[in-house]
Amino acid sequence: MTYLALRNLFQNTFRLILSISGVASSIALIVLLRGFLSGIYVQVTAYLDNTPVDWVVSQEGIRNLLGGTSFLPPSTEDLAQGISGVEDIIPIVAQYAILDIHDEKVVGYMVGYDPDIGGGPWSLLAGRELDDDDEIILDWVMAEDHGLKIGDNIEILDEEFEIVGLSADTSSWMANFFFIKKEAAEQLLLAPEATSFLLMTAKPGYDKASIEARLRRRLQDVEILPSQVVKQNDLDLLVNIFAVPLKMMVSIAFAVGTAILGMIIYTATVSRASEYGVLKAVGGKNTQLYSLVVQQALLISVVGLGLGILLAWIAGQAVMEVYPKFLVVLRSNDLLPTIVTGIGMGLGAALLPALYLSRLDPAEVFRR
């Protein structure tokens, strides 16, 4: 019976195109919104994802990286040395700071690090690593937004810095990253020898749980958190603001897409009422008629699905081209839920027409 479903669809190409476009645009919108949300996820955890770290050690009560300010007790770094199973200890000074760019105050997330140890930018788009205390590596989107290039100077808290590098994958909707040397950051904050976080990694082959237990014994009055936990805390803090409205928009797009497809299939079904009546009269069963409308709805939704994903990909590329700050990530993990969404649309849209067919009285074929 699939050929009847197909022929019915192709008999009215305008309606077919209209319904496919309806599904495609709502799928595109859904994919794009999800991609935008995934992008925010990627941006929020970018630093911890790209820096080798198993545990984040922070001030007692501070359980975020991007949430607030942390200052560790001065002795922490020394105490942390020599714990069995710990490979690297990266001390960083990190917090939000205000930059003076062309008389404009811009908020950035400052990371003070030691280039010899690590914790700096993981991908340089241009320029080089830091050598001196008066040098800075700036996120490239922030640089572009403010017309800055390598060799330009900017001020942070009345100190002059020269841009020597531009980092990639360090921008986000709330603040872009910039990197200076740790000593420079200490000076800016008027806190010599200060450290905000210690980023620690485990030696391969060591049991992480026992390393963590040793850490806890050695380091008192600080937080020792697996980097996963810190990332999740940052996500909870910063993404939920977006997640709720975005998910709502996704639901609305789904409902609108289903309604459009449903209405088109419903009118198509009603306009063929006499033909379906004939099928019923000559002995077609309700299930056979349902399968006809379901097949029509699914064919439309599957084609619309493919087209919508393509459309979302193109639109995502275009958005990122024009607004580099926005990251649209189309993950293959999202593919299955998207396919389920599209098929759900088709099935949902077939519901009302199927109900209509079940009520159709075959005796009506003899009356007009």
Place this chain on the structure above:
Amino acid sequence: MNMQSVVSVEKVVRRFGSGTTEVVAVKDISLEVVPGEVVLIMGPSGSGKTTLLSMLGGLLRPSEGRIQIGEDDLTLMDESQLPNIRLQHIGFIFQDFNLLSALTTLDNVALVAQLTGISRKESRKKAKVLLEQLGLGQRLDFLPHKLSGGEKQRVAIARALVNKPDMILADEPTANLDSHHGRETMRLLREVAKQEKRSVVIVSHDERIKEIADRVLWLEDGEFKDMVEMAVDPVCGMSIDILHAPATADFEGTKYYFCANGCRHEFLAAPNSFLQVDHE
């Protein structure tokens, strides 16, 4: 029930509505049709022909009485069993042909075979044989809108026959055909039905297909009445009860009957223009 009847109708009544708006469309009708028999049920508009036919076809339940098709008592059946009875035992032919507009001639017929569960390939093969037999071998890939009325009705006949039903039911099958094609199509229906001993019940008020029927019944006010002798008004085509004809005229030794004086005047002004139609 007569052991060899295909269909047996016993004291069937059908009412619509209730109370003061109740209409008794069919009153206490009994009927037996034997295999291979062609029965024509005639009667004026509103006499209950379609209602009776719908009940024979398992599309409508009687208010009272019994309808048996072969061994199966339709009146005892569950709603969900009726589609199968219609599919396996009954072929339908409609006034408007009612072909599926998106399907070719071949697929229109094959689809109904496919409803029984056989493969598309097999159903197309069956359909093709039947369509060729009905002279439509050159029209297999045509969509309905490319077919003439007579061709459409022949496709409908093929569709009605494809599942080898015991009985074919046709409601006003010639109403949308000119008299020549109407008669030819009905002759063809009679021929193919007789070949395989399928019974045919045709409901119509078309006088001109009387000749193909083995038996003609007259339905009026929901009851079978004695057959009145009928003639066709040569001007408007209406059936006229010759005993009560409103107007008559003699022309070249033949008596003609008219529905009203208007038709009679028109006829007398140019008799040959009305008589030629039937003389092909």
